[in-house]
Amino acid sequence: MSKNTVSDRFRKVDVDEYDENKFVDEEEGGENQLGPDEAEVDSLIRQYPSLFTRNLMGALQAVLKNPPINTKNQNVKDRAEGLVLKVLSSFKSTDIEKGVQSLDKNGVDLLMKYIYKGFEQPSENSSAVLLQWHEKALSAGGVGCIVRVLTARKTV
Amino acid sequence: MSLYSFGLEPLSCHAWNKDRTRIDWAPESNRIVTCASDRNAYVWTLKDGVWKPTLVLVRINRAATCVKWSPLENKFALGSGAKLISVCYFEKENDWWLSKHIKKPINSTVLSLDWHPNNILLAAGSADLHCRIFSAYIKDIEDKPGPTPWGSKMPFGEVLLEYKECGGWVHSVCFSPSGDALAWVSHNSAISVANATQAKEVTQLTTGHLPLLSVLYVSETEIVAAGHDCCPYQFSYKGPGCLEFVKKVDIPKQSSKGNMSAMQHFRNLDKKAITEEEETGLGCLHQNSITELCVLEGPKAKVEKFSSVGLDGAMVVWDFKH
Numbered sequence: 042m043s044k045n046t047v048s049d050r051f052r053k054v055d056v057d058e059y060d061e062n063k064f065v066d067e068e069e070g071g072e073n074q075l076g077p078d079e080a081e082v083d084s085l086i087r088q089y090p091s092l093f094t095r096n097l098m099g100a101l102q103a104v105l106k107n108p109p110i111n112t113k114n115q116n117v118k119d120r121a122e123g124l125v126l127k128v129l130s131s132f133k134s135t136d137i138e139k140g141v142q143s144l145d146k147n148g149v150d151l152l153m154k155y156i157y158k159g160f161e162q163p164s165e166n167s168s169a170v171l172l173q174w175h176e177k178a179l180s181a182g183g184v185g186c187i188v189r190v191l192t193a194r195k196t197v
Numbered sequence: 198m199s200l201y202s203f204g205l206e207p208l209s210c211h212a213w214n215k216d217r218t219r220i221d222w223a224p225e226s227n228r229i230v231t232c233a234s235d236r237n238a239y240v241w242t243l244k245d246g247v248w249k250p251t252l253v254l255v256r257i258n259r260a261a262t263c264v265k266w267s268p269l270e271n272k273f274a275l276g277s278g279a280k281l282i283s284v285c286y287f288e289k290e291n292d293w294w295l296s297k298h299i300k301k302p303i304n305s306t307v308l309s310l311d312w313h314p315n316n317i318l319l320a321a322g323s324a325d326l327h328c329r330i331f332s333a334y335i336k337d338i339e340d341k342p343g344p345t346p347w348g349s350k351m352p353f354g355e356v357l358l359e360y361k362e363c364g365g366w367v368h369s370v371c372f373s374p375s376g377d378a379l380a381w382v383s384h385n386s387a388i389s390v391a392n393a394t395q396a397k398e399v400t401q402l403t404t405g406h407l408p409l410l411s412v413l414y415v416s417e418t419e420i421v422a423a424g425h426d427c428c429p430y431q432f433s434y435k436g437p438g439c440l441e442f443v444k445k446v447d448i449p450k451q452s453s454k455g456n457m458s459a460m461q462h463f464r465n466l467d468k469k470a471i472t473e474e475e476e477t478g479l480g481c482l483h484q485n486s487i488t489e490l491c492v493l494e495g496p497k498a499k500v501e502k503f504s505s506v507g508l509d510g511a512m513v514v515w516d517f518k519h
Binding site: 146150182183184185186188189192193194 | 365404
């Protein structure tokens with residue numbers, strides 16, 4: 042036999058790369074997306090507008106701004122997720138419902154995306170907190186909200 | 198409302214044929230076109246009480262997914278998994294059906310089609326998350342079309358609308374009775390409407406329900422859509438930014454908590470291991486996802502009755518009050 046039949050490297054070739062008709066997602070420039078502003082969110086968490094309650098509602102609104110949806114930079118995404126988790130954990134259980142109700146439809150969808158992203162990497166207490174938020178977000182957004190998390194091509 | 202049950206097999210299209218994927222009936226000329234996963238399409242004509250098929254040369258190399266007669270019934274469009282739309286028309290000289298393909302810029306399976314009332318424009322929803330309107334003008338069989346709010350140059354295959362933020366596979370598209378607006382439902386549980394008279398502006402309404410699979414205009418402003426939630430919903434579109442949910446078309450019947458006979462009690466225990474009275478069926482007529490909605494009675498601008506079929510093998514006829 043003249044051919045080398047021992048090597049099986051051909052099995053590791055990704056044939057989809059060579060397919061001319063391959064479906065390519067349209068790329069949209071996301072290099073400038075930096076995610077929510079860390080300084081702003083931190084200051085809002087520490088703020089005490091009235092005597093004992095922290096300005097968590099404001100922090101929630103701030104952390105849901107500028108979601109790093111289009112960027113490919115994983116660090117930016119991780120940082121954003123960490124920040125969101127920090128804000129969500131700062132809420133008291135009884136205030137979660139009010140927090141969810143202060144958001145509009147798109148806000149609830151975005152919150153649900155962050156919640157599922159948080160589920161992917163559980164840390165000590167995160168899942169419990171996220172589950173509480175999940176329950177309230179579900180009653181606000183319905184199953185459609187979760188469907189949108191699943192169908193979204195660009196996630197946080 | 199009336200319910201017809203066709204047994205336990207899922208109904209994929211509005212007809213009683215289980216291996217076809219799609220079927221469409223042309224009411225005026227009384228011809229049926231069917232298409233299937235075997236990559237073929239047939240046009241059936243009624244001769245002496247028997248339906249005779251004629252093969253259509255579609256030239257696709259993947260399954261056909263949807264088919265629709267044009268309003269004048271002189272041609273039909275066929276969507277397929279081969280990422281193209283085949284517009285087929287009858288050529289008298291050789292006595293066969295010919296097809297012309299629309300390929301660009303479709304990137305994935307075509308999931309749904311609908312014709313504009315002018316017999317030229319064709320809307321297509323596809324799995325590449327886009328909703329498009331093409332021109333399907335065939336100069337061999339028809340006159341040049343006049344301009345419409347969607348555009349004025351309409352050579353075959355011209356794209357008059359391409360919307361790419363649909364958010365999910367576009368399951369169903371439907372033109373309004375005048376043709377000035379196009380509604381579609383996509384897999385991200387949203388319903389959207391594009392309005393030609395308002396610079397083709399698109400209004401999207403995200404819902405909290407499971408994804409809708411079929412959409413139907415029942416008047417110039419009222420839209421009915423149904424899907425995995427097993428119940429038709431009514432929406433209203435009055436202009437850009439004014440797309441809203443009106444109501445559920447199905448009114449769930451209150452389960453009567455009457456006295457169950459001993460016989461029923463033991464039957465439940467035996468078959469379903471239920472010890473107390475429990476309602477396990479869904480509180481609506483369809484028990485599984487609704488796959489298609491179809492106009493039954495009334496002109497397109499004022500539909501009186503429409504029907505729905507679903508994966509539960511049932512067909513329901515609904516009355517619509519305007």
